Amino acid sequence: MSNLLNHPEILNKARSEIDELTGSDRLVDEQDIVNLPYLQKIVSETFRLYPALPLLVARMSLSDCKVAGYDMPRGTMLLTNVWAMHRDPKLWEEPERFKPGRFEQQGEDKKLMPFGLGRRACPGAALAQRLVCFALGSLVQCFEWKRVDDKYVDMTECKGASMPKATPLRAMCKARPIVGKVI
Numbered sequence: 193m194s195n196l197l198n199h200p201e202i203l204n205k206a207r208s209e210i211d212e213l214t215g216s217d218r219l220v221d222e223q224d225i226v227n228l229p230y231l232q233k234i235v236s237e238t239f240r241l242y243p244a245l246p247l248l249v250a251r252m253s254l255s256d257c258k259v260a261g262y263d264m265p266r267g268t269m270l271l272t273n274v275w276a277m278h279r280d281p282k283l284w285e286e287p288e289r290f291k292p293g294r295f296e297q298q299g300e301d302k303k304l305m306p307f308g309l310g311r312r313a314c315p316g317a318a319l320a321q322r323l324v325c326f327a328l329g330s331l332v333q334c335f336e337w338k339r340v341d342d343k344y345v346d347m348t349e350c351k352g353a354s355m356p357k358a359t360p361l362r363a364m365c366k367a368r369p370i371v372g373k374v375i
């Protein structure tokens with residue numbers, strides 16, 4: 193939502209996509225998510241820049257092994273810096289920019305790993321992705337959103353395992369006509 197407030201053109205595009213699909217007399221539903229590719233790209237781009245667990249979950253080697261050519265003696269703790277991987281200029285064009293459209297290029301989403309990878313990857317990934325899309329889609333559909341002033345929303349992170357924002361988001365919202373119609 194912070195990024196959408198800083199990029200009103202992206203917010204407008206997401207709203208148009210939802211309005212075109214649902215019309216003006218029904219709320220977005222979980223089943224709609226597959227038909228909202230731009231909304232999904234916004235969520236992917238958010239997971240890229242702000243992975244909720246930027247270092248995933250620590251691993252410890254049970255025996256001596258090698259990882260990417262490095263010796264890992266038994267008992268070594270290994271952290272995967274997904275935050276850095278998701279902003280690696282060798283992997284991403286303009287990595288610091290919030291640009292959901294980048295996922296139009298085939299295969300870009302394969303470079304994301306906000307839910308980890310392999311046997312211990314997040315088993316709730318599909319549920320979480322649907323839920324986040326659904327929640328964001330509902331907020332976009334039901335309300336007009338604006339920043340509280342001319343200043344951009346501060347995206348600075350502060351210390352914490354899940355990348356909390358240094359300044360909590362404050363925003364203005366106004367119910368759209370659909371809210372009066374269906375609720």
Ligand code: HEM
Nearest residue numbers: 244245248249306307308309312313314315316317319320
């Ligand atoms: C946006 C929401 C979520 C994010 C970003 C997220 C992310 C993650 C990450 C990064 C891991 C560690 C993966 C690794 O170390 O390789 C993980 C593990 C896990 N997640 Fe999630 N998760 C989310 C939601 C959920 C939900 C909704 C559930 C359950 C319904 C869930 C259940 C679990 C469990 C049980 C593990 C441990 C898996 C294991 O160690 O084998 N997560 N999650």
